Amino acid sequence: MINYEKGIEATPEEVAEKVSKDYYDVIIVGAGFAGSILAKELGKGAKKVLILEAGRSTSIRPEGYDSYVTRFQEALAKTPNSPYPENPNAPQSSVLFQRQIQAGQAVDNGYQVYLGPQPFMSTFTRLTAGTSLHWLGTSMRMVPSDFEMSKRFGRGVNWPISYTDLQPYYQDAEYEIGVSADVEEQLRDIQNPEDKGNYFEKGYEYPMHQIPKTHLDKWLxxxxxxKSFEMEGKKYPMQVVGTPQSRNGMPNPKYADSPYNKRKKRGHYVPRGGVHDPRMGQRCEGNTACVPICPVMAKYNGLKSLYSADPEKVDLLTQAVVTNIEIDPKTQQVSGLDYTVYDSETSAAPGNYQKFVARTRKGGAYIVAAHAIETAKLLLQSGTPATGNNEKCGGVANSSDMVGRNLMDHPYLLTWGLVPRGTRLGVLRGPLVSSEVPMRDGAFRDAHAAFRGDVRNGGWDFAAGAPYSNVLGLLAPGDGKNPVLGSKLRRQLYEDVQRQLSFGFEIEQLPDPANRVMIREEYRDKLGAYRPVIRYDMGEYSIRGMQAAKRLSDSILKEVGGVDHTVYQESDTGYVFHYEDGKKVGYTFHGSGHIVGTHRMGTNRGDSVVNSDQQTWDHENLYLVGCGNFPTIGTSNPSLTAAALAFKCADHLIKKVL
Amino acid sequence: MSKRYDSVDDFVELSSELTGFSVAELEGTGLAESHFTEVRELVGERIFGRLLITWDKIRNESKSSKARQTGIHKEIFGSEWGDLLGPIALNIVRLWYLGNWFQMPREWRHKYGAAANDQTRVVSAEAYREGLVWDAICAYPTAAKQPGFGSWAFPPEDPYEKKAATSRTTKTRARKKKST
Structure with missing residues (x-):
């Protein structure tokens, strides 16, 4: 229960007592993006819910959340997980452990084990509110063609649901996580007129107006x-489109009268500020720190859903690591979840760990919403773990041998250049990304990946470590002598940084069963649970997408009179190459944090893990919710779609199951 | 005033010349004393004293800012003391600009001795937030000093161009006059 008066969380003893009385209708694994929304919605539907969260609850107290901000400020390497301390009982991944992989040599010094050929470059957070603490906040819907990749482009697979099926749940998600965007701008890059006409319900508006575009966005x-850009013989406009963002902006008065809002009988939209102080974070204040933590909570995180869940109906138990899903051999239904509660993080004393089993009432449901990698890992390690001889058939919900497979991300291709002297782009102010140059849809998708180019508001921050690298560079010029000092240094920094233009392209990736999360006997964490072992590679479809994205970046730089400074080196972690006109050309990708596809949904139990209700084919009362359900990734940041899927699942459970 | 406080003043004056920020701006960060202590402890009192004595000499011998800059390049980076004092001066700039201490160069550590906490690190959250780089580029430290909703929609400040801009306008006016 998230309730100060009654105690913020449930204790293990209270939960055990309630379990013994067959109290819970639903047990959810993971208090992250999907889990928080599911709990809130099921609670609203009068269902009694228990969430088991492996990580700590630090963030649910104001001083705890603030300690993350300070920790970020004090961190030398300001990585996405830098605000969130390591926890040996619920370890998480870090970009600091990514390395190039030499043939046959697994990189295993962090939590995740990388088998190669490429390292998996994205990370997630294991804490209450999960990765919603460090997400960027980008919340665009997928486009209709993303759901029919096989049908329309002969690539990848189709979803078992269409865009239209998901559309009402997108509206729910946009309300819950508070999206600021412009309906008209979101239609600009949808190519098929019919798709365009049905993209939004007639009269729909986003809850809040688009976040004001940055000076840089407007300039570009x-x-x-x-101007236009040609791909596969067809021209597409080069346009700067506002990016939908789950950060608070000005409420849109028209939202109140949109048909959706009227059906819901809600009035004007009121932005939801910080959970600890609602007066804070009513608007985005321009901390430029969306990743890894918004200090004022103007950006949505799962705490907002947890805090607005019904405290009488929803129990949250943290530091509770689920280690096994028990299956009744007769009914093939889940009979309980084994979990371990740890008290201290450092103590190895036996009393530090207590083991429990959580069970729902008869006819209840279990939902694993632990993020694509942890969910797959939990399924693989349950029952007879899918290691050694059992690799193909082991684990739970894995009769298709698809659990852990089809792992995808948006490989993130950075390009960077300088615009003409004297230009002042105004970088490093405002949200990290507020606009994009989209190439998300079009006939070219039969030939190469679609992509979106983030207009990066941080100048060369990601690309080259600006503005730190500028200071260090001017102090130690090539000859090692004659550092630039004093007022010259101050002014030169301004001139240099103001000219920094950089794009970050999210490149589409196709599902490939060989890209997968596995478990291996030799890789365990402190609790004895398995660590994720990842095999990952980049296909030609995506590399050709990178080629097109780099070409787009070059075209843009040409239009603005800039000079490209992008360098991709063979020694880079994430370097991939292919041949262009017989010549070897390489690109360096990073992770987008968009971890997708490890337990995909489908129409056929032979090649998917869940059906369109997100129910596992193998176990009637077991549901999986989150980005792992995506059959394909498209070009949208996946959180909004994951939230929509959470609404869809809650709806299904309330109406048809519980 | 005790000698120690004089030394903080000397340190801030030297820092001002090195960073291009006025003494008032540096004092305004609230970090003058802690940065002073940090550097003194990391490089040792004697070596730090040598730096401040050298600065005192430069200050006394130069009448203009330009002369002081020349003096710094000559006396701190270029003299027989260059390999001792140069790296410290650079680290002082890095400390003010970024809030980070950078480990002294390998040769320096071997020759002059290394303090245990001579490690590359953020010296404190305050030092990060008050890093001068953000002011220099007219931006804001990530996750602090947020400028407010929508402020990013306007062109950035241009504190360095004011004079030049005026003169350009005058020139344009002059040209216009000529053509009419």
């Missing part, structure tokens, strides 16, 4: 007006 938008 003007420069690119009327």
């Amino acid at each position: 938008g003007k420069k690119l007006e009327g």
Whole structure:
């Protein structure tokens, strides 16, 4: 229960007592993005819910959340997980452990084990509110063609549901996580007129107006007006489109009268500020720290859903690591979840760990919503673990041998250049990304990946470590002598940083069963649970997408009179190459944190893990919710779609099951 | 005033010349004393004293800022003391600009001795937040000093161009006059 007066959380003893009385209708594994929303919605539907969260609850107290902000400020390497301390009982991944992989040599010094050929570059957070603490906040819907990749482009697979099926749940998700965007701008890159006409319900508006575009966005938008870019013989406009964002902006008065809002009988939209102080974070204040932590909570995180869940109906138990899903051999239904509660993080004393089993009442449901990698790992390690001889048939919900497979991310391709001297782009102010140059949809998708180019508001921050690298560079010029000092240094920094233009392209990736999360006997964490072992590679479809994205970046730089400074080196972690006109050309990708596809949904139990209700084919009362359900990734950041799927699942459970 | 406080003043004056920020701006960060202590402890009192004596000499011998800059390049980076004092001066700039201490160069550590906490690190959250780099580029430290909703929609400040801009306008006006 998230309730200060009654105690913020449930204790293991209270939970055990309630379990013994067949109290819970639903047990959810994971208090992250999907789990928080599911708990809130099921609680609203009068269902009694228990969430088991492996990580700590630090963030649910104001001083705990603030300690993360300070920790970030004090961190030398300001990585996505830098605010969130390591926890040996619920370890998480870190970008600091990513290395190039030499043939046959697994990179295993962090939590995740990388088998190669490429390291998996994205990370997640194991804490209450999960990775919603460090997500960027980008919340665009997928486009209709993303759901029919096989049908329309002969690539990948189709979803068992269409865009239209998900559309009402997108509306729910946009309300719950508070999206600021412009309906008209979101239609600009949808190519098929029919798709365009059905993208939004007639009269729909986003809850909040689009976040004001940055000076840079507006400058670039003007420069690119009327310009086009050719792919596979067809021209597409080069346009700067506002990115939908789950950060608080100005409420849109028209939202109140949209048909959706009227059906819900809600009035005007009121932005939801920080959970600890609702007066804080009513608007995005421009901390430029969306990743890894918004200090004022103007950006949505799962705490907002947890805090607004019904405290009478929803129990949250943290530091509770689920280690096994028990299956009744007769009914093939889940009979309980084995979990271990740890008290201290450092103590090895036996009393530090207590083991429990959580069970729902008869006819209840179990939902694993632990993020694509942890969910797959939990399924693989349950029952007879899927290691050694059992690799193909072991684990739970794995009769298709698809659990852990089809792992995808958006490989993130950075490009960077300098615009003409004297230009002031105004970088490093405002949200990290507020606009994009989209190439998300079109006939070219039969030939190469679609992509979106984030107009990066941080200059060369990601690309080259600006503005730190600028300071260090001016102090130690090539000859090692004659550092630039004093007022010259101050002014030169301004001139240099103001000219930094950088794009980050999210490149589509196709499902490939060989890209997968596995478990191996030799890789365990402190609790004895398995660590994720990841095999990952980049296909030609995506590399050709990178080629097109780099070409787009070059075209844009040309239009603005800039000079490209992008360098991809063979020694880079994430370097991939292919041949262009017989010549070897390489690109360096990073992770987007968009971990997708490890327990995909489908129409056929032979090649998917869940059906369109997100129910596992193998176990009637076991549901999986989150990005792992995506059959394909498209070009949208996946959180909004995961949230929509959570709403869909809650709806299904309330109406048809419980 | 005790000698120690004089030394903080000397340190801030030297820092001002090195960073291009005025003494008032540096004092305004609230970090003058802690940065002073940090550097003194990391490089040792004697070596730190040598740096401040050298600065005192430069200050006394130079009448203009330009002369002081020349003096710094000559006396701190270019003299027989260059390999001792140069790396410290650079680290002082890095400390003010970024809030980070960078481990002294390998040769320096071997020659002059290394303090246990001579490690590359963020010296404190305050030092990070008050890093001068953000002011220099007219931006804001990530996760602190947020400028407010929508402020990013406006062009950035341009504190360095004011004079030049005026003169350009005057020139444009002059040209216009000529053409009419």
